[in-house]
Amino acid sequence: MKATWTTLLHNAKDWWKSPRGTVVRIEVLVGLVAISMVFLAGFGSLRRRRRNFFAQTLVLGAYLSTSLVSYTLGSMQSSQVKSSMYPFWAVSLYILSDSADSITAYSLDDNSQQMRRMFQTFLCVFYVGSLAVTILNNGGGILLFFDMVSFAFLKWWQRNWACEVASGSWNLNKMVAVYMKLEHTKSGVLVPYDAATMTGYRYLVDWPLHEPELKAATLYAAAPDADDARAIHLEKIWQCKRLSSEQRDKCLSFSPFHLLRRRFFGFGCGESPRQKTHDFVFKGLLAKNDSGTIDYGRVFKVIDVELAFMNWSPVVITTTPDVVFTLVMLAFIALLEVLQLLLYWTTIWGTVHLACHSVRRREALRRTREDLAFKIRSCISNKYSYWFPQRNKCYWQNKLGQYSLVESVRYKPILSKALRAFLKLGPHISIVNSEVIYPAMNVGIRWSAGKPGKPVELSAEVKEALVQSLECTQGVLTNGQSSLRSNGAGDLSWACRHDKMQHDSGTQERDKLQVYVILTWHIATGYCELGAKARGNGRNNHLGIATKLSKYCAYLLMSEPKLLPGHHYDTRRVFEAVVEEAVELFLHNEQERYEAMRRLPNQLEENIFTNGVRLGKQLEGMEEGARWKVLADFWAEMLLYLAPSDNVKAHVECLAKGGEFITHLWALLTHAGILERDQRVVAGNDIENAWGNEPCAASRDGPGTGMSCADCGRSSRCMQCFK
Structure with missing residues (x-):
């Protein structure tokens, strides 16, 4: 029996070193890379909706996948057997690493590591180029190889652009910060506003991305012009009757997303102390519907979608190949690239794009071809929402x-006594100092605290x-x-x-x-x-x-x-x-x-x-x-x-792990102008507004009624009575 096992091991070792075994080993590596990429593409977004260990740990494969690609390319280069398919597999792996990696950054700092990405790209180009020079020797193969290289370069550019946008959009957020300050300065008194119909709320949804012209009218500040026909804001969105309530709510989420992102880049919220900002939430989001009730689900749905924009890039990210046959691999890459372009119009980014395009079409005539394309995209979006009504129900864990x-504190006499004895004897042992004692104490306390419940x-x-x-x-x-x-x-x-x-x-x-x-x-x-x-x-x-x-x-x-x-x-x-x-x-x-x-x-x-x-x-x-x-x-x-907090980085990083409900409240209060726990002071230039600042019961009864804030039934510190 022992001789049989020894023979089997020797045979397996010989086969592993054989030319066929080398090719199979590389095929297995390519298969592992493809599976990991497909897993990241299909399940990477689960980290936003699940806080369990499985979902949060496996997406760390975003780091492993890059190393696995480099190791596979190195194995191809060092292999004594050179398969004619190696260059095509190598380019396909590189395309996958730039296409199917749905989590390019597990933490915020990963987005800005440009030198690391460039070094990894240089290594991959070196490996792929060496394989091509060594193996390819016919014109048809060389032509196909360069076609794939061109496509790989396009995917690399897309991924690199996405990372740069995520980490380097300082100028765009600066423009939004300046715009919001000027928008309230210009419209705070002269232009009446109504939060229920978004009249007077020129909060940006979409605007030209080129650098605006500096001029005296804007005090030479670089900010978009709300009067520009190409600039889309909430007032225009609400005036467009063609849009559905779902499209309006997506835009209502997208516009505050721009405002919330300013805080991460350290820009101030110039509109926060104003009554207009306060009313945006209390008389806009919290407005009563036709039945006289507040749609509480809609309030948090708007915030839910807004935070999804914070952690969801519109870049095409998914590709799925079969690594056994090269032609099948290429066919799958091409097919799923087309599917991604079609499915883009079913995402929240696609919905906002369609809404902005619809507003622009209302203001200017378009060619028939453009109208037809718009109708096709709208049809895809509407049919998808009809067929899959639950798919976008929740973008974050609703828990x-x-x-x-x-109930969770626990005490085990044997373990606790052993730990306490160790803590007492520790200082008398030369190899154990306070740097070891205190962490051990913390471990014991955390164990005593128990685990969080379900x-x-x-x-x-x-x-x-x-x-x-x-x-x-x-x-x-x-x-x-x-x-x-x-x-x-x-x-x-x-x-x-x-x-x-x-x-x-x-x-x-x-x-x-x-x-x-x-x-x-x-x-x-x-x-x-x-x-x-x-x-x-x-x-x-x-x-x-x-x-x-x-x-x-x-x-x-x-x-x-x-x-x-x-x-x-x-x-x-x-x-x-x-x-x-x-x-x-x-x-x-x-x-x-x-x-x-x-x-x-x-x-x-x-x-x-x-x-x-x-x-x-x-x-x-x-x-x-x-x-x-x-x-x-x-x-x-x-x-x-x-909920109010200045630690914006902690909130944004928490979103990558599924998010916390307090982040939704933090965003909601931010849009109401509540940035601190101190009593909110409303600027005096727009406290009173003729379009709907209804006083509380005490104020309606007139002066001298003796009614306190608690008497009005709204709050013991009602804003209207407090003034």
């Missing part, structure tokens, strides 16, 4: 991450609660105190301040405070949820909203602290400290957590965990329905309060 500190669907009830909270506050954000006063629970406001907590001078006190507030209210909510389960009271819409948002905020603390106020280091340290507090409490009561917290004496040392339990007991004294109403309104207002 909320969940983490419950009260994400839950972002329900319509949660969206409605957030939009209603935003509408009530009218953009004056507070960390939940406004909702407490509105619900008659002002006595709970102590948990939003934490006056006795010490703050580090290195971090803004207000931002550092929010970590304390989130954890205190999260523990209180978890305490109330355990109590509701113990009493069998688990059916309540407000309970579902409160627990989902509470666990989502805790999930952000644990997994995405960079998206929250304050420095992520401080956030993580405070979170780990509270985990240790919870571990100490649940040391011998891991199964009866609710009873352990309920029996916790009030005289214990004051910390975040004990404050959370005290707040939970205070909430438990309220009526069941009122308690969950208070918590649901609090968490909706708190999540909105946490």
Whole structure:
């Protein structure tokens, strides 16, 4: 038996080194490259809709594919057997590497690594050229080879152009920033506006990309001219009756996409302090429909598509070959290139292009040939939407991450005792210093914190609660105190301040405070949820909203602290400290957590965990329905309060991994002119507008009624009453 295995191994080794084995080995490598490219092309976009380990890890093949191409080309070059198909396979691999790589950058820094891309291109050209010179010896093969090389150069140029656009569009964003400042300066007072019909909102959708002429009328600023017939803005889009509501909403997403992208390049939002910007969201996106209700799904759908533009290039990216036969490979490349051109008109970029073209056709006569081409493209787009109505339903994961500190904290005596013993003995061992001790401590704390729970669907009830909270506050954000006063629970406001907590001078006190507030209210909510389960009271819409948002905020603390106020280091340290507090409490009561917290004496040392339990007991004294109403309104207002952020890079990089819902809120608040958590100050030159600034109930009743903001039924800090 042993001799048989030895013989088989020798035969396999001899075959592997044989000419036929060499060719097969290279064919297998080519096949692996093709499969990896097809996988990236077909499933690369899953990283935006899935946060699981499989989807996020396999797309790292974007890095592996380039190395695999180089290794395969090197194997062809060093092979003693030179197949006549090697040059064509080599060029096809290069075409695939530039066509099917649907994720050219896994992080933002990858887009700007131009020298690395040029060096890789030089190596590939060297390998392919050497193979061609060595193998090709007939005119027909040489002609076909140069045709493929020309096509490969075109694909390389497309990919390189896409990366340059992604990393070097500084000038375009500068033009948008200057335009928005001038647009509001010119139209803020003289031109009336109506957010419901987009009258007066000349937010750019499409404009000529050439450098604009500098002139005195624009103070010699390089910005597009809104009066240019070639410039398409939202007002023109809404005036074009030929467009469907879906096409208008796609343009409504595309225009704010230009505005949001400015923040990544560090440009200011000149329109943010104006009432017109405020009304764009509160009287435009949040406008009531014919039935008198707000379409909450549409609000977040517009933001969902906008963020898809942030992470979706219009460049043709997909090609699928069969690497066994060269002719079949070329046929598949040509076929799928044509399909990509056709399918472009079904994407959100194609929809915006068709809408802008339709507006331009309305303003100028076109030739019959152009009309026919436009009708064909429109037909493709409309038929695709009709046949596949669910395909573009959601561009990002429609889920909320969940983490419950009260339920997830765990304690294992043997492991914990071993870790604590190691931490005590570590400093006495010369080879173990503090650089090893502290990471080990962090690993132990993270293990004790447990794992995040299964994400839950972002329900319509949660969206409605957030939009209603935003509408009530009218953009004056507070960390939940406004909702407490509105619900008659002002006595709970102590948990939003934490006056006795010490703050580090290195971090803004207000931002550092929010970590304390989130954890205190999260523990209180978890305490109330355990109590509701113990009493069998688990059916309540407000309970579902409160627990989902509470666990989502805790999930952000644990997994995405960079998206929250304050420095992520401080956030993580405070979170780990509270985990240790919870571990100490649940040391011998891991199964009866609710009873352990309920029996916790009030005289214990004051910390975040004990404050959370005290707040939970205070909430438990309220009526069941009122308690969950208070918590649901609090968490909706708190999540909105946490959304404004200057860390644009963290939000954009998070989109590549599936995104977080707080990024959608961040974008929505940005378009409402809410860039900071401070009270919003509206510029005085356009506060009053004759086209629809309806005052609140207190203002309508006239002066001297004595009505407060809470009395008007809209908010305890209503904008109209606040003025």
